[in-house]
Amino acid sequence: MPRASTLALLALLLAPSPARSEPAAERPAEVVLLPPPAGLARLVRPERRLEASLVILLPDALGEDGRADPYADSLLARGIATLVLGVGDGEETAPPSPDPAASAEAAAASLRWARQSGFAEARIGLAGFGLGGRAALLATEGQPVAALYPRCLSLAPPGQGDALLIQAAAEAEACDGIAGQPRVTLLLLPGAAHGWDAQGVTWPGAGLLLPDPAGPGRIPAAADPAATLRAAEALADWFAARLMPPLPHAAR
Numbered sequence: 001m002p003r004a005s006t007l008a009l010l011a012l013l014l015a016p017s018p019a020r021s022e023p024a025a026e027r028p029a030e031v032v033l034l035p036p037p038a039g040l041a042r043l044v045r046p047e048r049r050l051e052a053s054l055v056i057l058l059p060d061a062l063g064e065d066g067r068a069d070p071y072a073d074s075l076l077a078r079g080i081a082t083l084v085l086g087v088g089d090g091e092e093t094a095p096p097s098p099d100p101a102a103s104a105e106a107a108a109a110s111l112r113w114a115r116q117s118g119f120a121e122a123r124i125g126l127a128g129f130g131l132g133g134r135a136a137l138l139a140t141e142g143q144p145v146a147a148l149y150p151r152c153l154s155l156a157p158p159g160q161g162d163a164l165l166i167q168a169a170a171e172a173e174a175c176d177g178i179a180g181q182p183r184v185t186l187l188l189l190p191g192a193a194h195g196w197d198a199q200g201v202t203w204p205g206a207g208l209l210l211p212d213p214a215g216p217g218r219i220p221a222a223a224d225p226a227a228t229l230r231a232a233e234a235l236a237d238w239f240a241a242r243l244m245p246p247l248p249h250a251a252r
Contacts, residue, residue, distance in 0.1 A: 037101070055075055059128070060210065062201075064085065064086035074232040075240075080239060102131045125145065137156070140160070144162045146239070148235075149167055169188040175188075195208075207222045
């Protein structure tokens with residue numbers, strides 16, 4: 001990518017966006033360059049916390065489009081840092097191809113970077129949207145992992161560690177077997193459609209087609225602010241219970 005384009009991208013990533021909520025616009029952000037194929041990512045750290053926990057957020061096949069913001073806000077409110085992948089990788093991707101950041105290889109590169117950057121092994125988690133959720137489930141090395149609307153068709157749960165699957169109830173086919181796996185939590189959202197948090201792509205209630213995480217083609221999706229809030233809070237609570245150290249008991 002030419003230097004001018006890179007500088008323009010960095011300015012865009014760090015500038016407040018009027019379309020986003022105040023917490024998302026005001027939180028301090030760093031742009032970091034991760035090893036390929038992860039590329040550029042946005043790191044948000046909580047204030048006044050020297051040893052923060054970290055959740056790495058993998059995008060859907062289309063790349064980061066604002067879907068990560070509500071989840072980053074909820075995690076930040078619990079003192080958890082986020083590393084949002086898919087904001088740019090310096091290479092153009094052909095439209096039919098998924099974003100390289102929505103891959104298990106990108107997740108593995110991000111995990112290596114997190115360890116080398118001082119995040120404790122026991123305080124790192126993975127999460128992903130759609131295809132990125134399926135990639136996160138494949139990439140986990142025992143870290144807690146959450147997958148948002150990955151669809152359960154041909155979905156293999158992680159072999160180790162805790163896993164959270166958040167899925168629209170209307171798309172719960174084939175989820176029964178996964179829900180019965182040890183250490184797997186399945187949260188179904190009644191009334192939600194696929195891609196409920198794609199509010200930067202479509203208006204609430206208006207449909208669009210997003211890439212199918214379980215195979216080729218596209219499937220109907222619709223933004224749902226209420227479902228997004230419920231999913232973001234549930235995901236943040238789940239990670240906080242696994243990544244945050246317990247508070248010391250008050251002296252008696």
